[in-house]
Amino acid sequence: MEISLKEYILAIITQDASLVQGCGCPVFVARESEEQQRLTLMLARILGGNVHDLENGVFIICKH
Amino acid sequence: MQSYGTVILAGIAAGFINRWILLRYDYRHYPTYPHGHVTHLALGFIAASLGAVAIPAIAEPDYVAVTFLTLAAQQFREIRDMERKTLSSLEENKLITRGHDYIEGIARVFEVRNYLVILTSLVTSGAAHLWGWPFALAVGPLMIYGTTQVMSGLTVGEIASIEPAEVSFDGALLKVADVPMMNVGFKATREKILSEALAVLIHPFDDEGRLTLQSPGQRMAIIHDVTSILGAKVDISEMELAPMARMHADKGYLAMFIVANEPDMDVLIEMIKRVPVLESARSTTLKSYWGRKAAD
Known part of the structure; x- marks a missing residue:
């Protein structure tokens, strides 16, 4: 039986840390857009989650 | 009046062929893997035998034998459990899962098909007993056709x-x-x-x-x-x-x-x-x- 965290934000990737507050998961702050895309891709592959775009420059990774 | 041997043989043949036809390979990945195939054919044979000997047992009359038949029929309940377990354990490693509803449906179909086999062999052996084996040749295929139609169900x-x-x-x-x-x-x-x-x-x-x-x-x-x-x-x-x-x-x-x-x-x-x-x-x-x- 596989056990994993589902329907939960596993990582947040943003360029502006002030957009995210008081969360219970790691926040990765990227310096520029390309780095953010790269980080998001890496984390999504590592965590096995899906990438969601909150459309304010914040990406979250979530497993469904 | 036919000999019981002919009656039973007619019933078993009709029932077994029925199970064989119902157990056709399916594009939906039903669990008809080679070994599963043999398991279900064997159980189908047992089901066919049960149905086939019922009429001679009543005709004899040997009512004790008939009660034993009902006991034996209980065994087929386990088929549902068997299919459910197999499919559920396969499910864990599937990327796109079937879902428990579908598994339950498939398991139920597998159980019910055995009861249909019993019915087919019962009716066919009954026909052979009452009217002779040429009638069994007509009734058997009719029952097989009937069971395939009855169980087809609705589609989306x-x-x-x-x-x-x-x-x-x-x-x-x-x-x-x-x-x-x-x-x-x-x-x-x-x-x-x-x-x-x-x-x-x-x-x-x-x-x-x-x-x-x-x-x-x-x-x-x-x-x-x-x-x-x-x-x-x-x-x-x-x-x-x-x-x-x-x-x-x-x-x-x-x-x-x-x-x-x-x-x-x-x-x-x-x-x-x-x-x-x-x-x-x-x-x-x-x-x-x-x-x-x-x-x-």
């Missing part, structure tokens, strides 16, 4: 119409026609979906159909059957392109999209039409008194 194509639909993005939100499906973060994934995805709208004919399609189990069954033919571009930990079905809560139709290995819209629509309506998902509540009141 009979409760809903299916039409192709457009995939679009509203920002990061994937939409099929006007139904929001999911948020897709990656630009590259969005472009892949726009260029490769197949999408359909499934319009139920009536409120009962809407309730049936609303069941998550029924949707999983649709997705599983479609994926087993067309394939899906997913891998372990890469489930972003996993097929999905969502309902428009107000308008009552189901939207589905799939990024298939074999993108063929005609086959997709045909496959969805052939998906069986699951017993556990099928709704008849609106036919009840209060259901009719609610629907008017």
